[in-house]
Amino acid sequence: MAEKARKSGVTFRPHFKTHQSTRIAEWFRDEGVEKITVSSADMADQFAGAGWHDITIAFPANPLEIKAYNRLSRNITLNLIIDSIELLHYLQKNLHHAVGLFVEIDCGYGRSGIPFEDQKRIDHILHSCRTSEKYHFKGFLTHAGNTYHANSKDEIRQIYNDSIHELRRLKEGFLHVFPELIISTGDTPSCSIVEDLSKADEIRPGNFVYFDLMQLELGACTFGDIAVSVACPVTGIYPKRNEILIHGGAVHLSKEYLAKNGKLFGLVVQLSENGWSQAIPGTILTSISQEHGIISTRPEFLQNIKHGDLLGIIPVHSCLTANLLKDSMRII
Amino acid sequence: MAEKARKSGVTFRPHFKTHQSTRIAEWFRDEGVEKITVSSADMADQFAGAGWHDITIAFPANPLEIKAYNRLSRNITLNLIIDSIELLHYLQKNLHHAVGLFVEIDCGYGRSGIPFEDQKRIDHILHSCRTSEKYHFKGFLTHAGNTYHANSKDEIRQIYNDSIHELRRLKEGFLHVFPELIISTGDTPSCSIVEDLSKADEIRPGNFVYFDLMQLELGACTFGDIAVSVACPVTGIYPKRNEILIHGGAVHLSKEYLAKNGKLFGLVVQLSENGWSQAIPGTILTSISQEHGIISTRPEFLQNIKHGDLLGIIPVHSCLTANLLKDSMRII
Numbered sequence: 001m002a003e004k005a006r007k008s009g010v011t012f013r014p015h016f017k018t019h020q021s022t023r024i025a026e027w028f029r030d031e032g033v034e035k036i037t038v039s040s041a042d043m044a045d046q047f048a049g050a051g052w053h054d055i056t057i058a059f060p061a062n063p064l065e066i067k068a069y070n071r072l073s074r075n076i077t078l079n080l081i082i083d084s085i086e087l088l089h090y091l092q093k094n095l096h097h098a099v100g101l102f103v104e105i106d107c108g109y110g111r112s113g114i115p116f117e118d119q120k121r122i123d124h125i126l127h128s129c130r131t132s133e134k135y136h137f138k139g140f141l142t143h144a145g146n147t148y149h150a151n152s153k154d155e156i157r158q159i160y161n162d163s164i165h166e167l168r169r170l171k172e173g174f175l176h177v178f179p180e181l182i183i184s185t186g187d188t189p190s191c192s193i194v195e196d197l198s199k200a201d202e203i204r205p206g207n208f209v210y211f212d213l214m215q216l217e218l219g220a221c222t223f224g225d226i227a228v229s230v231a232c233p234v235t236g237i238y239p240k241r242n243e244i245l246i247h248g249g250a251v252h253l254s255k256e257y258l259a260k261n262g263k264l265f266g267l268v269v270q271l272s273e274n275g276w277s278q279a280i281p282g283t284i285l286t287s288i289s290q291e292h293g294i295i296s297t298r299p300e301f302l303q304n305i306k307h308g309d310l311l312g313i314i315p316v317h318s319c320l321t322a323n324l325l326k327d328s329m330r331i332i
Numbered sequence: 333m334a335e336k337a338r339k340s341g342v343t344f345r346p347h348f349k350t351h352q353s354t355r356i357a358e359w360f361r362d363e364g365v366e367k368i369t370v371s372s373a374d375m376a377d378q379f380a381g382a383g384w385h386d387i388t389i390a391f392p393a394n395p396l397e398i399k400a401y402n403r404l405s406r407n408i409t410l411n412l413i414i415d416s417i418e419l420l421h422y423l424q425k426n427l428h429h430a431v432g433l434f435v436e437i438d439c440g441y442g443r444s445g446i447p448f449e450d451q452k453r454i455d456h457i458l459h460s461c462r463t464s465e466k467y468h469f470k471g472f473l474t475h476a477g478n479t480y481h482a483n484s485k486d487e488i489r490q491i492y493n494d495s496i497h498e499l500r501r502l503k504e505g506f507l508h509v510f511p512e513l514i515i516s517t518g519d520t521p522s523c524s525i526v527e528d529l530s531k532a533d534e535i536r537p538g539n540f541v542y543f544d545l546m547q548l549e550l551g552a553c554t555f556g557d558i559a560v561s562v563a564c565p566v567t568g569i570y571p572k573r574n575e576i577l578i579h580g581g582a583v584h585l586s587k588e589y590l591a592k593n594g595k596l597f598g599l600v601v602q603l604s605e606n607g608w609s610q611a612i613p614g615t616i617l618t619s620i621s622q623e624h625g626i627i628s629t630r631p632e633f634l635q636n637i638k639h640g641d642l643l644g645i646i647p648v649h650s651c652l653t654a655n656l657l658k659d660s661m662r663i664i
Contacts, residue, residue, distance in 0.1 A: 291349070320582050
């Protein structure tokens, strides 16, 4: 991803919410990364404490976090995102130190941000941005999370192109007032599938650090690209129903699933000292409760399994899995 | 629940996996509870450290946890559950101190346990139980988790009655060999809906300590019985689509949902100093990602909301929510 960003001439500001690990963060430093993205003030505190000095909190700014913003912005370059004039006024009144501000644009995902077509609100908020010394407007930011619902790589490219088109239109409209303004984008599906990202100025993908089955399903990675598995002990063997019980449930993997003739909560691999096998054929995690996971498999795999074996589970959503298990992560 | 157990003349061994709180555990002591259930060796360690001396780990015993079992059973009465002869042999060989053993019976849920109709395997495992000084057989245990898929209270009663019927049949068959053997049951839907639990010897419900929307849906509780909500800041207001963004996502609530004309991830309440309101009409949490939650509502509610307000979310599955947020819990 760092290489693609360099080739495209865009700033690489990776999202650290997936790994939340100061140790993995160092690998990014080795690639020349100095600017990062996080999803909460708590995470900003964590990485500021680990020596990161330019952090964007890519979640709409929250008045209840003002103390954290003021504490952080005293020491680092802090960027906040907003999508309302009310919040801009609040920040104007309550910030103690200058922060960078991104205006979030909703390019069709429908989660947060000002809808790209609402020129009136965009004009209004940017007009106010001009007049303050509490913040400097940095540009337009979007998260095209609708790529996660796409049915093909072409559809992902289309979502990316459409959102970049709208952001560039906005950029061109305001460049005479804010000559330094940038556009920041960066869901993992787009950043993985689109080859040339040069129409953006900054990308913020996060999930790609591990990838997962959801990204595999979208065509954003290969199975071999997936860099996380969860080691789960076998605690039950049921030959009559060709099922295996593992200690691996919603508190380890989350309840995220793929809809595939029923629900798929993970694929199963054999673990080795330095990695894992291909997915075991005909073998899927079909059901999970708080601590239990049920693997449906074939007799030829089941007959070689015994209690206490460790099976690897490739998760559907690595961000949620890593959030649950980050304290017990082992890097191999 | 303590009152119902007393009236029914059954031992109340509550499951502590829902709250995982040594402070809430003390409330149970006030009700005379001395025996508890947990779902992992880690949790057993936690509560043994808080002075609980009789703990059942209601998850099939795991050879990889043998050190924890030997450490725990040196100091407390530890009960393990098994559903295979291989594991019995393993425990016979590797345990240092006597533990209590429950044989798990699958009464139709299909997750773990020996199927109730597999008399041959049940005979085999109980025959081996007789000969050891490393463990003493305590009885038959089941978790009738299929009540969670029931469509009516009557169906829950039926599942409960069927499973108790099979457990009592087994009990009667082995009482001459193990005169002290008990049957242990206890999913929250059954224990909440069935009035007379006297046909069991021990109950192990856990979720009832908070209840949640899933239990409400099953008829196991009223809305007023639900004892947990998550305070989530408003960080976006979208009048055109009648939606509110909250900082409340999968890392706070889990991805558990109810299928209700789409997915329902929570209901919304107004928080007060000592509790919360009824559910706000026409207002539901319809979508969540890692940190974001989207509430769909009506104009009359939305127009009074501002950035930084706290809304309460009543979770679908309180066990998973409490697991994610236990470190920030506040008791009111």
